[in-house]
Amino acid sequence: MSQPNQLSDDNPVYPAVNYLNADRGVWSWLTTVDHKRIAIMYLVSVLIAFLLGGIFAMALRVELLTPGPTIMGANTYNRMFTLHGVVMIFLFMIPAIPGVFGNFCLPLMLGAKDVAFPKLNLLSLYLYWTGATLALAGMIMGGTDTGWTFYAPYSTTTPMTLFPVLLGVFILGFSSILTGLNFIVTIHTLRAPGLGWMRMQLFVWAIYATSIIQVLATPVIGLTVMLVGIEKVGHFGLFDPSRGGDPVLFQHMFWFYSHPAVYIMVLPAMGVISDVIAAFARKNVFGYKAVAYSSLGIAFVGFFAWGHHMFVSGQSPTDDGAFAAISMLVGVFTAIKVFNWVATLYKGSIVVGAPLVYICGFLFFTVFGGMTGIAVATVSLDVHWHDTYFVIAHFHFIMVGAVIMAFLAALHYWFPKMFGRMYHEGWAMVSAALIVLGFAATFIPQFLVGNAGMPRRYYMYPERFQSLNVASTAGASLLAFGFIIIAIYLIYALIHGRLAGDNPWDSRGIEWMTTSPPDKHNFHETPVITVDPHSYQNPGEEVEHVVI
Amino acid sequence: MSSSDGHAANAHLAHHFDTIERQDYAVRLGMWLFLATEVLLFAGLFLGYTVYRHFYHEAFHEASRHLDLWAGATNTVVLITSSLSVALAYWAIKQDKQKLCAGLLVFTIACALVFLAIKAIEYHHKFEEGALPGAWYHYSEVTAPGANLYYTIYFLSTGLHAIHVIVGMSILIWVLARVLKGHFSSTYFVPVELGGLYWHLVDLVWIFLFPLLYLI
Numbered sequence: 001m002s003q004p005n006q007l008s009d010d011n012p013v014y015p016a017v018n019y020l021n022a023d024r025g026v027w028s029w030l031t032t033v034d035h036k037r038i039a040i041m042y043l044v045s046v047l048i049a050f051l052l053g054g055i056f057a058m059a060l061r062v063e064l065l066t067p068g069p070t071i072m073g074a075n076t077y078n079r080m081f082t083l084h085g086v087v088m089i090f091l092f093m094i095p096a097i098p099g100v101f102g103n104f105c106l107p108l109m110l111g112a113k114d115v116a117f118p119k120l121n122l123l124s125l126y127l128y129w130t131g132a133t134l135a136l137a138g139m140i141m142g143g144t145d146t147g148w149t150f151y152a153p154y155s156t157t158t159p160m161t162l163f164p165v166l167l168g169v170f171i172l173g174f175s176s177i178l179t180g181l182n183f184i185v186t187i188h189t190l191r192a193p194g195l196g197w198m199r200m201q202l203f204v205w206a207i208y209a210t211s212i213i214q215v216l217a218t219p220v221i222g223l224t225v226m227l228v229g230i231e232k233v234g235h236f237g238l239f240d241p242s243r244g245g246d247p248v249l250f251q252h253m254f255w256f257y258s259h260p261a262v263y264i265m266v267l268p269a270m271g272v273i274s275d276v277i278a279a280f281a282r283k284n285v286f287g288y289k290a291v292a293y294s295s296l297g298i299a300f301v302g303f304f305a306w307g308h309h310m311f312v313s314g315q316s317p318t319d320d321g322a323f324a325a326i327s328m329l330v331g332v333f334t335a336i337k338v339f340n341w342v343a344t345l346y347k348g349s350i351v352v353g354a355p356l357v358y359i360c361g362f363l364f365f366t367v368f369g370g371m372t373g374i375a376v377a378t379v380s381l382d383v384h385w386h387d388t389y390f391v392i393a394h395f396h397f398i399m400v401g402a403v404i405m406a407f408l409a410a411l412h413y414w415f416p417k418m419f420g421r422m423y424h425e426g427w428a429m430v431s432a433a434l435i436v437l438g439f440a441a442t443f444i445p446q447f448l449v450g451n452a453g454m455p456r457r458y459y460m461y462p463e464r465f466q467s468l469n470v471a472s473t474a475g476a477s478l479l480a481f482g483f484i485i486i487a488i489y490l491i492y493a494l495i496h497g498r499l500a501g502d503n504p505w506d507s508r509g510i511e512w513m514t515t516s517p518p519d520k521h522n523f524h525e526t527p528v529i530t531v532d533p534h535s536y537q538n539p540g541e542e543v544e545h546v547v548i
Numbered sequence: 549m550s551s552s553d554g555h556a557a558n559a560h561l562a563h564h565f566d567t568i569e570r571q572d573y574a575v576r577l578g579m580w581l582f583l584a585t586e587v588l589l590f591a592g593l594f595l596g597y598t599v600y601r602h603f604y605h606e607a608f609h610e611a612s613r614h615l616d617l618w619a620g621a622t623n624t625v626v627l628i629t630s631s632l633s634v635a636l637a638y639w640a641i642k643q644d645k646q647k648l649c650a651g652l653l654v655f656t657i658a659c660a661l662v663f664l665a666i667k668a669i670e671y672h673h674k675f676e677e678g679a680l681p682g683a684w685y686h687y688s689e690v691t692a693p694g695a696n697l698y699y700t701i702y703f704l705s706t707g708l709h710a711i712h713v714i715v716g717m718s719i720l721i722w723v724l725a726r727v728l729k730g731h732f733s734s735t736y737f738v739p740v741e742l743g744g745l746y747w748h749l750v751d752l753v754w755i756f757l758f759p760l761l762y763l764i
Binding site: 236 | 562563564566570571574577578581582584586591592596599603604681682693697700701703
């Protein structure tokens with residue numbers, strides 16, 4: 001075990017002029033086309049969304065402490081879980097890693113000066129703000145009680161206000177599409193000299209696969225939520241059985257986006273793990289090509305798995321079987337990645353740090369969540385588990401256990417690059433431990449209570465489920481506590497953290513070849529790439545393989 | 549790798565691209581990706597059409613007989629002609645024939661207006677007949693169950709298409725204004741090309757909508 005910073009600069013320098021202070025004033029931020037500033041604005045926005053979604057989650061957990069009413073009425077409870085779902089998925093999880101770290105790192109990792117369409121990038125952010133404002137306004141104006149899935153015909157007949165939320169989701173979709181489009185074109189056209197496809201960092205591959213899903217799947221959800229809105233306001237009958245419409249059609253169209261959307265959230269997380277694990281194992285990623293191609297594999301297969309959400313919606317057994325088999329292929333591609341990550345750690349010169357703790361959490365939770373994913377993709381088992389807390393626990397293992405662990409790993413790993421300062425390693429380790437344990441304590445009881453038969457979205461439950469619910473709420477409190485500590489030491493580090501220097505992790509990533517924080521134009525000279533990615537063949541040597 | 553010379557020579561080259569060829573390639577790729585999202589946007593409605601045509605085959609068959617075939621056919625000819633003229637406008641600007649290009653764009657925009665006018669007349673008839681979507685349906689001539697859904701799909705898909713006609717027309721007006729200001733020439737014509745591509749998509753969607761809604 002070596003110390004994280006033994007190889008880095010002894011006298012780290014904070015560049016006097018960098019992207020953070022090159023232009024001053026709020027207006028210079030709001031009109032910027034610099035991908036790094038846009039990333040920072042995304043970071044602030046998604047963290048606010050995460051805080052909101054987290055507060056709603058805590059409110060739900062507190063309500064579920066007792067079998068009967070605890071702190072809120074049944075209607076408020078319905079609105080609360082809808083708010084939690086909509087905010088966490090559309091405002092946090094989908095834009096989080098692409099919007100923040102994709103925007104910040106992608107051009108740097110390509111040795112480029114910016115994304116291909118900088119103005120479009122800013123437009124994406126404004127669309128995100130517009131959609132977020134609409135969705136939240138809709139929630140305040142009376143709220144929505146449909147759950148984030150907006151299932152018809154309930155969503156088209158509920159007396160609650162739905163239209164602003166649907167319009168918000170529609171606009172958020174456009175933000176997501178434009179980001180994906182921008183990233184695909186950037187990767188195709190702005191790679192530095194010498195940076196062939198097989199030399200791209202694995203985070204870039206993951207973002208590429210994600211962007212394909214964003215571009216191809218998101219238009220369908222955009223149309224679908226607008227159809228629900230039109231149905232609700234105009235009574236067009238499209239999903240209304242009393243007028244001959246078919247609600248199952250809604251489910252197909254909804255999940256055609258919303259299942260691939262899981263991979264919009266998870267693939268960037270996997271990309272983060274690939275990059276960070278290489279830096280913390282001081283070793284080339286084992287099976288680079290397999291990891292790169294499995295991202296594309298997940299993106300492809302993910303488009304044909306949506307029917308596993310509909311095993312009890314009256315699909316034919318043939319469809320059920322086909323969707324089940326295809327869903328399990330996702331597990332194969334994920335397993336390829338996990339084995340390669342573990343093989344990367346094997347015989348590496350492992351550096352222990354907070355990002356590594358999150359990676360370990362990620363690996364455990366992804367395997368656990370993935371295995372239960374195979375289980376719920378099995379038709380006969382899913383009939384029992386459908387719409388129970390077992391499913392809730394399964395997808396939170398992926399969405400929190402995988403995505404949030406990776407988000408936190410990314411936040412800690414790239415924080416020094418973004419702000420030029422280091423956070424407090426001791427507190428980071430404490431909170432990482434709290435979060436990993438708190439997460440397990442929150443969701444493992446939910447597997448048990450779901451398997452025992454507790455349905456999701458129910459306001460009250462039989463008394464025999466109480467002990468597991470209390471355990472889950474206790475775990476959620478640990479999680480919340482961990483996040484509060486992170487917020488405190490990161491904000492402190494922004495101002496008082498010691499200087500990081502260009503490359504505090506001795507990473508071989510191209511984004512570390514520039515100053516921390518980077519110059520407004522990223523690199524003073526376009527880098528020329530002469531070696532393969534994650535190239536740690538000679539650990540301990542200063543980085544020489546990139547000619548700057 | 550400095551390319552300050554390229555930037556000085558071409559005012560259209562953004563700072564983060566090294567060559568104009570690369571930038572043009574990027575812009576074209578972005579446009580094609582955008583067109584792919586448009587196709588998927590319409591795909592949902594085509595799916596709805598397929599499902600309900602399967603469910604209510606008789607009603608769909610009968611209702612399609614009650615659309616104005618001549619209006620639809622005329623509009624198809626108008627749009628295909630406009631696709632030709634926008635393609636010729638692209639050819640003209642590549643030959644540095646700005647006036648010809650502007651004229652062809654004016655013709656294309658006129659075609660778009662004709663299309664919208666004919667569509668508006670058709671819509672007006674449907675409103676008068678009560679051949680309307682979902683709950684508003686009270687058309688007496690087609691009574692088979694599911695006829696209301698045929699008009700739901702009809703209005704949603706032609707409505708979404710009409711929005712695209714309006715957007716496409718606005719883009720072409722913007723391109724036209726820049727052609728008239730002399731912004732484009734044989735050395736820089738990418739916006740003409742992209743506007744044309746978008747217009748072709750609008751045309752292409754209609755080429756699928758026309759047979760599905762009017763003919764079969």
